[in-house]
Amino acid sequence: MVDCYVKQILSLYDGFFARMFVYLRCILLPPDKVERFVPVRGRIVDVGCGYGHYAIYFALKQPKRIVRGYEFNKNRVRAANKAATRIDNVDFFCRDLRRDSSLKNCDCICLIDLMHHIPREAQDNLLLECSKKLAKEGVLIVKDVDNRPLWKYVYNYVHDKIFTLNDKLYFSSRKQMETKLEGLGFKITFKETIRTWFLNPIPHYILILKNRENNV
């Protein structure tokens, strides 16, 4: 069920909790389901990268990718940098993308299960910042969770409430997310419901976007 890169990544993490978390994430959302949309070279950014396992996967799979992970949680950034010690093309920062003026011309920005954790106005600000930081043909990847079917939504809500110790959550439907992104000037170039294994309780979807002015 996990590919050879995931096995390699698991061996990079110290501690039962981090390793178990990364393992479960890779079962629930196999990294190749996102990786196949990431350009094979160039500057790749994973915002809200958590323990950094998806960013490390992207870097291991294509050495010509220069990958950066941004994450608010210091412990996760520490764990991610430790796991990536021997991998030259990936780094992690405890930094807010919106305040990082050094970052520009990104070939790809990934937001993997991030949007439903941030307030709606902050979502808009972050998306606008991503739009500014993308290179002309740069790709924005939004991987998030739908609010249907209902049982999956309820499972996911309870799961996230437990794992975030009762943080406020900001779920929206895939359609609402599409409308928001188009309203902010993105063009959807591809969208799909991610299928993994039967009865996977997470209603994954992925949207691949570009800045609209590059596509008219």
Ligand SMILES: C[S@@+](CC[C@H](N)C(=O)[O-])C[C@H]1O[C@@H](n2cnc3c(N)ncnc32)[C@H](O)[C@@H]1O
């Ligand atoms: C649900 S976790 C997803 C982690 C990882 N992307 C994954 O899919 O396993 C969301 C993460 O985003 C971080 N986060 C929330 N807002 C952020 C922001 N504006 N910039 C960077 N990290 C953020 C949180 O600390 C949390 O670790």
